[in-house]
Amino acid sequence: KQEVTQIPAALSVPEGENLVLNCSFTDSAIYNLQWFRQDPGKGLTSLLLIQSSQREQTSGRLNASLDKSSGRSTLYIAASQPGDSATYLCAAVNTGGFKTIFGAGTRLFVKA
Amino acid sequence: DAGVTQSPTHLIKTRGQQVTLRCSPKSGHDTVSWYQQALGQGPQFIFQYYEEEERQRGNFPDRFSGHQFPNYSSELNVNALLLGDSALYLCASSPRRGRDTQYFGPGTRLTVL
DSSP: OOOEEESSSSEETTTTOEEEEEESSEEEOOEEEEEEEETSSOEEEEEEETTTTEEEEETTTTEEETTTTTTTTEEEEEOOOGGGGEEEEEEEEETTTTTEEEEEOOEEEEOO | OOOOOOSSSEEEEEETOOOEEEEOOTTTTEEEEEEEOOTTTTOEEEEETTTEEEEEEOOOOTTTEEEOOTTTEEHHHHSOOOHHHHHHHEEEEEEEGGSOOOOEEEEEEEEEE
């Protein structure tokens, strides 16, 4: 049974700081891993998707890496801004059916 | 392209009642997944519909059921509502049975009194 864990649960940083959010999963038989952003009371916005055969993906100030062997993914945010304040969720999509399992998220607050 | 739409936005029901939530997927997407998100938690997978059939199911009781129509839109039905069913219900659509990026709707906030 796939379990996804995100550390830390909450993070507060000053504007301009580079930061890393961590995601770990117990079953390496994943099809892909996705990172999402969620603003309070809203739906989820897709940030990055990493296929199981890939090691990383980049979009603007965001970089996500994937290490299937160790069951880990990280989301790197460069030069953080107050607008980055949100909850960041990672989700593992399993092979053989594509069931999506989410972590509980990391709540990020970037102080101006 | 309107993206993924959900209705209603908010809903208040009492224990024991039944509720139906609706989802229209993004244009070109044939797969719809439903999630339940309690406050402060990540979304929990309820089930996935593809080609009008339930293809995958999470750890939810039979009180939760769904349907997908020929135009790929979907409904989530919850019977015999419990207080614990209060949550944000999210719908996500994707092409190719979830192999690609999932696009989420804004959600329906269900409150059970």
